[in-house]
Amino acid sequence: MKLEFTKAFIKDYRKLPSSIKKTTDKNLALLLSNSTHPSLHVKKMNDPRNIWEGRVTDSYRLTFQIKGDTCLLRRIGTHDMLRNP
Helix, strand or coil: CEEEECHHHHHHHHHCCHHHHHHHHHHHHHHHHCCCCHHHCCEECCCCCCCEEEECCCCEEEEEEEECCEEEEEEEEEHHHHHCC
16 A cells, blocks of 8 residues: 555644654554554544544544555644544
């Protein structure tokens, strides 16, 4: 599987503290190798666009969509970000 990033994800990522960026990078590698790993807490959101959320830390989440062999990363941030995935 390969990763693609929305402009919103890139903008969100750039604003993150460096420690969260480091954890995000580690968790993205884990997402690609084992999307069902328990530490990611991946679950489908209640959204008609088939958007999923995963945990970065206790306070940070990321949203994504799976399209074929591509994982499209949509947003990353605190729980407030989940209102607009």
